[in-house]
Amino acid sequence: MGNHSVLQVGPLKPSLAHTLAVDYAAAVLPDSAAERADFLARRGADFTAVVTSGRTGVDAALMSSLPNLGAVINFGVGYDTTDVDAAEARGVGVSNTPDVLTDCVADTAVGLMIDTLRQFSASDRYVRAGRWPVDGSYPLTRQVSNTRVGIIGLGRIGKAIARRLSAFGCDISYHNRHEIADSPYTYAASPVELASNVDVLIVAAAGGDGTRGLVSREVIEELGPRGYLINIARGSVVDEDALVEALLNGKLAGAGLDVFADEPKVPEELFGLNNVVLLPHVASGTEQTRAAMEALTLRNLDSFLATGNLVTPV
16 A cells, blocks of 8 residues: 555645555645645655545645546545545545444534523633623523424434424424435425424535535525524535525524635624524544544545455446
8 A cells, every 4th residue: 555646635634644654655735835746746656545534635736736546535525625526537535434423413513503592612711700790690592402403414424413303392304405214204395385384493404516505695694683594514405695685684583503605714793792602513432532533534545456346436
């Protein structure tokens, strides 16, 4: 495996980067544009496999500089930062790490929903600021149990969220491109229709051009001043400008966000809002899940180098 055929693109989990360097003699794509251009001119033809993450990916321009590329191996379930169409046109396989992070992401969605509706983070700040003995009890908040919850994207993660919230007595409905046969949950033909009939809208759809702006201004307006938005999918799925505007103007009750349109940048207008919970894209961020993601990434790499096939192709 030390044939210099593996290229690391973008930062990765330190233990994964170490394994790639030591066990696979992987090279690392330079960050600066000038160094990158020189590196690719000299070495681009050496690489048959790229290992990257959902936060970096491989665009069409980079692929064109790697004439012998056969696989893009992605650490993470999201792969919208990789140009899948360009990869398909080239016959380049793309893999991700599905299933292993489903539980942690679903847990995060439910945790965000509870925190946002009950304002636990804001209540914690209230106590730490010494306001309880001065200003009295914290204002009343919204109940979580028995709420109407809509899920955009009833895939692996969406279904795991639905199962968890069913235990809270929540009434679950969903929107997908197509209705799921035998689903116990109510189907809505559009995101707007879904938003009009729920208290909480949870975004669990895949990223990419096909879902960009799916949660539009119209969807947010339909959710309304008593509705809440939870996003553990991709920031690109939500019209972030419309979301910020609605939150600032009281046209949305609150939001719990683990993802943003231009990470790590977060709209500063949200920092002072107690009805908004902001997380730094940590939904899969547990030791157990990241270890499982790393193992599956390496399984994909080993399989490709040995057989030309991927274990979990997208």
